[in-house]
Amino acid sequence: MSVAATSPAVGSFCLPRFPRHTPRFRMAVRSSAISVGPLLTKLKHDCATPLPVLRHVADAMAADMRSGLEIDGGSDLKMILSYIDSLPTGNEKGLFYALDLGGTNFRVLRVHLGGKEDGVIATEFEQVSIPQDLMFGTSEELFDFIASGLGKFAEREGGKFSMQSGRKREIGFTFSFPVRQTSIASGILIKWTKGFAVSGTAGRDVVACLNEAMERQGLEMQVSALVNDAVGTLAGARYWDDDVMVAVILGTGTNACYIERMDAIPKLQSHVSSSGRTIINTEWGAFSKGLPLTVFDRDMDAATINPGEQIFEKTISGMYLGEIVRRVLLKMAEEGALFGDSSPEKLSTPFLLRTPDVCAMQQDDSDDLKVVGSILHDSASVESNVSARKIVVEVCDTIVKRGGRLAGAGIVGILQKMEEDSKGLVFGKRTVVAMDGGLYEHYPQYRRYLQDAVTELLGSELSKNVVIEHSKDGSGIGAALLAAANSMYGHDL
Ligand code: ADP
Numbered sequence: 001m002s003v004a005a006t007s008p009a010v011g012s013f014c015l016p017r018f019p020r021h022t023p024r025f026r027m028a029v030r031s032s033a034i035s036v037g038p039l040l041t042k043l044k045h046d047c048a049t050p051l052p053v054l055r056h057v058a059d060a061m062a063a064d065m066r067s068g069l070e071i072d073g074g075s076d077l078k079m080i081l082s083y084i085d086s087l088p089t090g091n092e093k094g095l096f097y098a099l100d101l102g103g104t105n106f107r108v109l110r111v112h113l114g115g116k117e118d119g120v121i122a123t124e125f126e127q128v129s130i131p132q133d134l135m136f137g138t139s140e141e142l143f144d145f146i147a148s149g150l151g152k153f154a155e156r157e158g159g160k161f162s163m164q165s166g167r168k169r170e171i172g173f174t175f176s177f178p179v180r181q182t183s184i185a186s187g188i189l190i191k192w193t194k195g196f197a198v199s200g201t202a203g204r205d206v207v208a209c210l211n212e213a214m215e216r217q218g219l220e221m222q223v224s225a226l227v228n229d230a231v232g233t234l235a236g237a238r239y240w241d242d243d244v245m246v247a248v249i250l251g252t253g254t255n256a257c258y259i260e261r262m263d264a265i266p267k268l269q270s271h272v273s274s275s276g277r278t279i280i281n282t283e284w285g286a287f288s289k290g291l292p293l294t295v296f297d298r299d300m301d302a303a304t305i306n307p308g309e310q311i312f313e314k315t316i317s318g319m320y321l322g323e324i325v326r327r328v329l330l331k332m333a334e335e336g337a338l339f340g341d342s343s344p345e346k347l348s349t350p351f352l353l354r355t356p357d358v359c360a361m362q363q364d365d366s367d368d369l370k371v372v373g374s375i376l377h378d379s380a381s382v383e384s385n386v387s388a389r390k391i392v393v394e395v396c397d398t399i400v401k402r403g404g405r406l407a408g409a410g411i412v413g414i415l416q417k418m419e420e421d422s423k424g425l426v427f428g429k430r431t432v433v434a435m436d437g438g439l440y441e442h443y444p445q446y447r448r449y450l451q452d453a454v455t456e457l458l459g460s461e462l463s464k465n466v467v468i469e470h471s472k473d474g475s476g477i478g479a480a481l482l483a484a485a486n487s488m489y490g491h492d493l
């Protein structure tokens with residue numbers, strides 16, 4: 001470990017003071033070993049996202065979208081067809097379920113749809129966190145756990161709704177991992193992301209996996225629509241607002257989808273849509289061009305279970321922001337004695353610092369940054385003085401600012417691509433981007449940085465037409481609406 005300080009500081013901050021524990025003989029080396037100033041300056045420099053960087057990212061995103069639409073495998077972006085060509089109309093009626101497997105939680109939702117007259121009559125929902133061991137277990141174990149949670153929730157429906165005899169309850173299944181959709185109600189898992197390493201699912205139809213688990217549990221339910229979370233958010237948000245054209249998820253991971261014209265999809269061969277439009281799931285988490293990355297990002301990536309993949313996701317999404325901050329703080333503690341004598345040993349634990357911790361530290365407006373101090377103490381067992389806490393907040397802000405601004409540039413890239421193909425139809429009128437996910441919902445600074453980048457890139461005039469709006473739990477209702485729209489019993493409920 002590095003040397004602790006007994007006197008104020010070199011560089012841009014005051015050092016932690018722990019005189020009682022500081023052996024005198026160390027004092028000679030402290031001034032060269034204890035400055036974190038240069039480390040912070042370099043971090044800010046490496047993470048900077050000035051306008052030209054944002055513009056480059058937006059342009060590269062638009063170009064990658066085009067290449068991905070040309071041919072399968074044509075770019076980092078898979079540009080997956082959703083098989084959804086008619087969005088909910090508002091006529092949907094009946095009782096539907098939605099099941100959402102995200103990354104941190106799975107949610108079950110029951111929606112009673114009343115058609116044009118009555119809209120959404122009632123919703124009930126429940127959330128269960130996914131036990132860590134299931135993320136590394138077998139496919140059967142994971143899907144049995146989900147089916148059993150769904151079964152318990154369905155039992156609580158009581159006698160409120162009677163289904164015609166012989167009919168099964170229908171589910172919209174939101175599955176937020178990359179899937180090659182093969183029909184509206186089937187899709188092959190391409191790969192797990194967000195830290196999942198479940199054996200036996202990749203290459204299989206995830207709807208079949210769930211249906212089999214439901215059968216094992218004796219559940220009279222069936223999946224009528226397999227929906228990506230971004231796609232579900234778009235469908236749900238558009239139910240209320242016709243101007244929604246794009247949906248973005250910023251939660252554990254990240255993804256985006258948008259409404260595309262069929263004639264702008266060269267790789268499309270047989271699938272025809274009555275409306276001439278469809279939803280494209282970009283899987284933008286795999287984007288990688290022109291991102292300002294640091295040694296901390298590279299080291300983190302190398303230690304993940306999917307090195308070299310999902311680079312955009314690893315730079316902007318909730319699963320990783322806390323981990324990047326942890327890596328920076330560890331280096332500052334080891335090489336710059338950020339926490340003085342306090343041993344940073346625990347700080348070496350991967351994923352010790354979570355994004356909600358980073359967020360809570362940034363909300364601390366007390367003079368002595370009490371919350372920052374206690375989070376550092378409780379999570380990493382380090383003692384800190386006010387100067388060190390200020391540095392910690394600056395590190396959090398640097399990583400979160402980069403994430404939010406790059407997410408904003410990605411959104412502009414999508415809008416840019418849509419505008420190029422349909423002059424005036426995107427920027428010339430009100431266009432809504434529906435946002436969902438825990439990171440976007442709970443992190444005010446992240447939201448502000450994202451919006452700032454969009455405004456900077458579009459300019460104040462154009463950005464007036466682009467409305468970036470939180471659509472809370474839109475994806476659950478969206479999935480239920482899509483199950484209704486694709487009901488195997490038609491619309492005669
Ligand atoms: P999922 O992505 O698993 O479907 P959510 O959309 O609810 O689930 O997102 C959960 C993620 O959101 C968490 O993993 C975390 O990264 C982030 N998050 C949750 N709460 C907060 C918070 N208070 N501040 C910042 N990020 C948060």
Ligand code: MG
Nearest residue numbers: 102176229251
């Ligand atoms: Mg989710």
